[in-house]
Amino acid sequence: MKAPVFFVVIAALIVIGMGSLFVVNEAEQAVLTQFGKPVGDVVGPGLHLKIPFVQNVNRFEKRILKWDGDPNQIPTKDKKFIWVDTTARWRIIDPLLFYKTVATERGALSRLDDIIDSVVRDAVSGHLLVELVRGSDYKTQDSSEERFLVEGVEIKKEELVGREEIFADILEKARASTPEYGIELLDVQIKRINYVEQVRVRVYERMINERKKVAAQYRSEGEGEKAEILGKMGRELKEISSEAYRKVLEVRGAADAEAAAIYAEAYNQDKEFYAFLRTMESYKKAIQDNGRLVISTDSDYYKYLKEAE
Template sequence: MRKSFIFVLVVLAIICMSICIVQEGERGIMMRFGKVLRNSENQPLVYTPGIHFKIPGLEAIKLLDARIQTMDNQADRFVTKEQKDLIVDSYIKWRVSDFSRYYLATGGGDISQAEVLLKRKFSDRLRSEIGRLDVQDIVTDSHGRLTTDVRDALNTGSSSQESDPNVLRSDNKNLIALPVNQNSMEALGIKVIDVRIKQINLPTEVSDAIYARMRAERESVARSQRAQGAEEAAIVRAQADYAVEHSLAEARRQTLITKGEGDAESAKLFSDAFSKDPDFYAFLRSLRAYKSSFSSHQDIVVLSPETDFFRFMKSPDLLKH
């Protein structure tokens, strides 16, 4: 009974060691004695998600991630067509397309090793593509032509590739597979899904110079505006001063005219009065002269008694007249 129980446990253990489960989003590479197990066509065996069996102790399944990966690249300096420096920050979406190639190229499916190789090729390709464009084309790339060209170049191995290396071509009615471009990601078993540029900046020294020039231009415009405002203010003040002086001059002219008309009217009245009774007018003027002359007791007037000034004092008959 005890031996049967031990035998059952051993069998269950062997069965458990023989079962390997490949999860969704993973692929498995069968290894036998540390070497990749191949099929009749000398292709590595790749196991899809599900339950698979192996020989315990002899075989092992290496699990590889089949999901889309994101590689965030560090911002780097690139030179444009017009020899301008740009700091470009980008990232890549990629996944494994050929698990056998990927396993062999990366030394056992190491993602970090794959990203090192991918980053090197991506940097070279992006540098080449940016070197063909100027800053305006890069900044205004609304249709994503730059990133699309970089992605296609990575997948095909050349930006001028006219055909997909995965496509079969016809030669004498026989289908012949085109050789894999060793510069492409296919040689690593990787397919680049998407390339995106997160941010484009100018180098610090360039941006500081640009900001300084912008500030100088704005200050120049501000000085010009202030000078124009001061000029217009001076014109307005001059026009206001002219209007004030013109109004004052016109008022003084009207004053003089009115005063002259009043003096003329007064002279005319005196003349009319004098023409009607010259003696009375002379007598009245003499009285006014006496009043003005003798208004103060301290006044001393030295005149000849024979002067005409005292004629109304000497002849009372003239008063009666």
């Protein structure tokens, strides 16, 4: 009977010993609770003791955690409705206070939803859309002066701020409310801004109309250059044709003059033979294969045929 009792005692001591030891790794921080109430926090990593069956270890992340909010539809200062999708990075700096106030990471995320969403909504509604999407160093591509009107009041370009200043202000205001939960808010960023569906359709239509206007301008300029090129080509073609026609007339005139000189010289050498030769040539042209030549016998045109007969 003594041996079984001994083994039972040894087993109980082992269970109690294992239940009284716990390890916190480098990426964790822990809070000890006794009957649900916190009795102290363990920050440093390593091996630690607790009362078995009475105290529990609640572990929390020591690393940087992520918060992603739900996209919200928010109107800007210039009354443009946009979807805003926000993200943030945070960490637990006081695990005991964290456990007392929000208990779990899910509870912390819920508190961050309220804090960050409220600050982001105020920031977006208090600034123009152009301020949310542009940096402070933005410069227009052309020299035209931009004008911004809000409810009929013009806002000068010098009064605008960039998105860096807006995000920094959001972080500062949101960070002021997190230490009371044992949380340190490290960064808040708007990761996506987009128009709501109704506004997006109108924006796309305006963009398409602007592109069509630019395309029509390019077509008009192209048609003007085309007409100019065709006109220039037509003028050059007329100049070439005129010059060619002038040269043709010169060559033809010179050839006619030369032929007339040859004819005159031949005529002066033997007038009768020249008349006979020209008459024979005219017979050849006048009498065709399917035609007839009718002349009187006393015609001068018949003289050489009559003499030949």
